[in-house]
Amino acid sequence: MADTVRKQLYVRRRHDDFLKKHSAELGVTEAEIVRDALDSYIAYSGSARRDGSAWAAEEGFINELISTAQSRVTGGRTWQRNDLHER
Secondary structure (H helix, E strand, O other), X not given: OOOOOXXXXXXXXHHHHHHHHXXXXXXXXXXXXXXXXHHHXXXXXHHOOOOHHHHHHHHHHHHHHHHHHHHHOOOOOOOOHHHHHOO
16 A cells, blocks of 8 residues: 555444444455545545635625615515514
8 A cells, every 4th residue: 555644543433333334345444445435525525615706706696686676676565574474
């Protein structure tokens, strides 16, 4: 195994049970399952980074909708939120 580092970690009982069961079923070591899980986590977390510019564009769109809607609404609303619960 190239370029590996030994790590010791504590896992919950359910994790230990899972590792024992699946390593036996798959014929691999518990360490291999942990390494695969870490690789999956790294791959997912790298692609799921938040794009701040996407939120800025969305926020601008929402604000535009709000201002457009407010200019078209006349007279305001004639009901109160609590009135909806009394129906």
